[in-house]
Amino acid sequence: MIRSLSMQSLRRKLVIIAMITTGLTLLVSNLAFISLEYYLSRQDTEKKLTVLGEVIASRATAALTFSDFTLLSTNLHTLRADTSVVRGCIYTENQSLAAAYMSEEDGIECPVRLPELQRKQLHNFTQFFPILLDGEPIGMLYIEISHKDLLHRINQFLIFSLIILAAAVLLAIFLANKLQGVVARPMKDLGNTLRHIMLNKDYSIRAAKENNDELGDLVDLFNSLLLTIEEENASLKTSEERFRKLTALSPVGIFQVDGKQRLQYVNQRWRDIHGIPDELPSLQDWFARIHPDDLNTTQQAWNRLICEQESIALELRLVRRDHSHTWIQLLASALHDRNGELLGYLGAISDISELKAAQIQMENLAFYDPLTGLANRRLFKNRLEKAVKSVLRSGSSMALMFLDMDQFKRINDTLGHDAGDILLKEVSNRLSATVRENDTVSRIGGDEFTILLTDVHHTADVLVVAEKLLLALAKPIRIKGQDIVTTVSIGITLTPDDSTDVNTLMKNADLAMYRAKELGRNNFQFFSEDMNQSILEHLSLEKEINEAINREQFSLVFQPKISLFDYSVTGVETLIRWQHPEKGMITPDRFIPVAEETGQIIEIGSWVLEQSCRQISSLIRSNVLPNTAKVAVNLSARQFTDPSLLARINSVIEISQIPPHCLELEITESTLMKDVESAIQIMQEIKKIGVAIAIDDFGTGYSSLAYIKRFPIDVLKVDRSFVMDIPDDKNDMAITAAVIAMAHKLSMTVVAEGVETQEQLHFLRQNNCDEGQGYLFSRPLSLGQLHQFLNENERMRKQGNHIGLLQ
Ligand SMILES: Nc1nc2c(ncn2[C@@H]2O[C@@H]3COP(=O)(O)O[C@H]4[C@@H](O)[C@H](n5cnc6c(=O)[nH]c(N)nc65)O[C@@H]4COP(=O)(O)O[C@H]3[C@H]2O)c(=O)[nH]1
Secondary structure, three states, X not given: OHHHHHOOOHHHHHHHHHHHHHHHHHHHHHHHHHHXXXXXXXXXXXXXXXXXXXXXXXXXXXXXXXXXXXXXXXXXXXXXXXOOEEEEXXXXXXXXXXXXXXXXXXXXXXXXEHHHHHHOOOOOEEEEEEEEEOOEEEEXXXXXXXXXXXXXXHHHHHHHHHHHHXXXXXXXXXXXXXXXXXXXXXXXXXXXXXXXXXXXXXXXXXXXXXXOOHHHHXXXXXXXXXXXXXXXXXXXXXXXXXXXXXHHHOOOEEEXXXXXXXXXXXXXXXXXXXXXXXXXXXXXXXXXOEOHHHHHXXXXXXXXXXXXXXXXXXXXXXXXXXXXXXXXXXXXXXXXXXXXXXXXEEEEEEEXXXXXXXXXXXXXXXXXXXXXXXXXHHXXXXXXXXXXXXXXXXXXXXXXXXEEEOXXXXXXXXXXXXXXXXXXXXXXXXXXXXXXXXXXXXXXXXXXEXXXXXXXXXXXXXXXXXXXXXXXXXXXXXXXXXXXXXXXEEEEEEEOOOOOXXXXXXXXXXXXXXXXXXXXXXXXXXXXXHHHHHHHHHHHHHHHHHHHHHXXXXXXXXXXXXXXXXXXXXXXXXXXXXXXXXXXXXXXXXXXXXXXXXXOHHHHHHHHHHHHHHHHHHHHHOOOOOOOOEEEEEEOHHHHHOXXXXXXXXXXXXXXXXOHHHEEEEEEHHHHHHOHHHHHHHHHHHHHHOOEEEEEEXXXXXXXXHHHHHOOOOEEEEOHHHHOOOOOOHHHHHHXXXXXXXXXXXXXXXXXXOOOOHHHHHHHHHOOOOXXXXXXXXXXXXHHHHHXXXXXXXXXXXXXXXXXXXX
């Protein structure tokens, strides 16, 4: 019933509810009322029956005692006064009927015997009253009152109640019909408003509030809901507008794809990047525009987006109609509604072509040498690392070559940097052309190149390549109208034989290259265990030099320089000695290069300079040496370029009190040729102090005449290697003679080094060499020995002899 009621309209529901409520209420109250009425009437009747019975029974006592049946009957007939009494019967003590009364209307006869009366079940109100005499029963009175009146009365009530019930229900229906409008109309209005809103999507209208009851509250709630929707709509519109503006102005292409993978929306920038002015392409068409090299990765990323709902970010190329391509960065992620249902995919693309170009350019700069286009040190090391790994995996072999151009510095300095650049480019081309395509040629420094030869089967193969490289570079290169012959020194190391560590391999190749240089340049050398030993020795020497400085294991010796005209001592060259407590005497050739490399030479050189000046100054002051004599101190390359050199010289001069012109600094030709311009500048500063400069080991450093002319040099020392083969090597003799002549033209004093024989002395004197230094005259001497030598030499000179001739 409740279900069928719920299907009814609100109006009907109200009427039915009013009807049921009213009907039920009245029915229950009337039933209660009738029941009460029935109960009270019954009580009255029973009370009346009791009173009647007691009165008549007391009156009947005397009549029955005297068997006065007429009196009995008269007494009994007083019941006539009450019409509801149906009959009254009096029985004697032996239960025989003594008197009887029966109503005229519906009277019932009294039975003759009392027991018959007791046996009958009667519906009327009945009661027996004993007739007592002195407390002893002498008879029995029976009175019966009809139910009829009571039933009649109840019937009347019932009818009345039903009439009231019917009238009330009708009234309820009438009123419910009339009043339902109070509830239903506002509801209907609300419904109409809602319908209007639904149809017109107009959330600005409001429902009218008529009452301040619950319906009024409902209308308020409804209206505030409308306000919220309206505000949310407004903010949605604003944000939509913002989104529209942003996408229109965005430098980024924006696109939306629906759940079925159809392009739904793209902004103007997206169209511009793709060059698609009008219709939207399908996703398949879009994929067709992707560069074939990027298609696979893009498809994989897209599948991840679709299948795993994973955000993607990747860079790819789009091919344009003119076959050029645009680099784009693509970002995309899945779009869900608030319930987590997939709406589609939202993505952004940006044109990163310029960025890519810059990146590629930067990569080129980072990994390639801009001049030659070869791989640079970084890329080379990277490839070397990879190659080593592959060698370890495959069990093959590989060779690393380290090439250093032999005279690049000189060419660069004489012909200019542009010529140097041309030379480097040509050398690069020749190197690249000589090796196989999968070998890597790189330029790792100014004139340093490395070559990685992969897949080497025999060492002989590497040897062939090295020879080919030397041959390829042997052909002259024409630069600025001159034929330049350039050579290289090549160091070779093999992996895995020599090492599988990249840094060690580089060091090995470098060492081997130095060995090649030492062995006269324009050749190649394989790295060997001996070299390794020399590295180890180098390392231990480095440690021991520190101790030697602290424990004062260094000492000085002085080798006299003799005038080849009168055999007088013109000066001495200071040479350092290291007396090692365990290893004995260590020659400077072994430890000076190490100290030079580690920088320890600065401290050692400083000590040598100071000690030389102190000791020789004392000889000059004591007139053992003339004050025209010079003490020549060797300056290494590092010392020469040390910024504190000049300050150091000045302070030594001041401390030792040596006249500046008595000090001579020997600088090797190769040191001066490293950076000609700054060398000239430093030399000029030295000269300003008044200190002389000698160029040492002349003939080994490939200096050009053009430079020698500009160098403010006082003394030129012809290297021992030229002197030692005199008179056997005619070439060396010619060179020595030419050098002496040239130096004299430049007003330099020439000192020949390593003079050991009379023949050499003779040749040098013939060619007007100014001074000589060598074992022929004296070995390097301690200060005491020098003192002695000087005295002896002077003595002999005065006798017309000279030391060299005596030996
Ligand atoms: N075979 C032969 N050798 C001769 C003869 N006359 C001299 N010598 C040696 O030739 C070297 C000459 O010195 P250097 O060319 O300046 O060459 C020097 C110099 O470059 C460097 N050196 C020595 N002492 C110092 C120093 O105090 N400072 C610096 N920076 N280098 C030094 O070590 C190099 C070697 O020095 P040392 O072993 O003392 O070797 C000395 C000397 O003992 C000769 O007739 N025959």
